[in-house]
Amino acid sequence: SLAPVLALRNTPTCVLASGDPMLFGVGASLARRVARDEMQVLPAPSSFSLAAARMGWALQDVVTLSVVARPVVALNAHLHSGVRLLVLSNDGSSPSIIARLLSAQGFGPSRMTVLEHLGGQAERRIDTRACDWSDPPVAALNLVAIDCLADASARPLSRIGGLPDSAFEHDGQLTKRDVRAVTLARLAPLPGQLLWDVGAGSGSIGIEWMRTWPSCRTLAIEADEGRQQLIERNRDTLGVPGLQLIRGKAPQALDGLEPPDAIFIGGGVTREGVLDTCWQRLKPGGRLVANAVTLQSEMLLMSWRERHGGELTRIHIAQAQPLGEFDTWRQALPITLLDMTKPLDA
16 A cells, blocks of 8 residues: 555655566556655666566567556467567466466467566576476566467467457357447547447457557446356456446446547447437547447437538448358348547537
């Protein structure tokens, strides 16, 4: 807790921290609560710097992560052959948990190096493959270096919007791949921005929004209990455990939520008050995208556009499928997409 330190404001106080306190450290936590001119930070080499030196890796080419009081499944978003990760462990059990996760995701051949007590007299390293991890005793103070290598079972998943539908567990309520790619392009995620995914279904839009930038956030609003469970499993599998699930039905469930930079309405667009509430709560300059399949929802979007402006797009997707000995085009249901940007003076 920072409370004892904050209670000493206006009193000269020294806070001792190992490594670089501004890198996943107490300095960064204090900086969010204390003015810059009230602090002087004197950093030492971080554990990431020491680990990169031990491994001979260029630090600017390495993905640095922390699982200190954070879900380990966040690693899933970064697993690709050739990627190098430096992961701050939560405790001595973290290497074992990481090794199991890597093996389960098809990255068992990845080289793992556990670095204990970096920079200290008790410094030690353990080198192995994730699939060969034998649960040796590990010091609580450790960092895991991972040189990712996939086996044949791994699924390489791009961060570009439009993951295969098979990447998600769903009950049929899923924004399909091609429509999802178009929708995400219209939502235009930017670093640090917040999305409301209203009627989230399996959570695909909100999950892919967060995969584009590590600092992007999502509030997924979903009323169905079964789909809530799908969202939770999908967010972990695809490496965005920070996605926040809001259990409830719009517009009532939107009360008190942080105003978003963008809103996607994939379900419940015809429910009274949903569009109005979303538009009212959207930040000035924010984007709203709503998809419609039925005639009733399409008519509502057309009426909304007449009153508020925006761009309507009809999406027709056809896929080649067998027809006897030949192939033919099978049309999916057309999607009407409304894309709006809220005026800055609204």
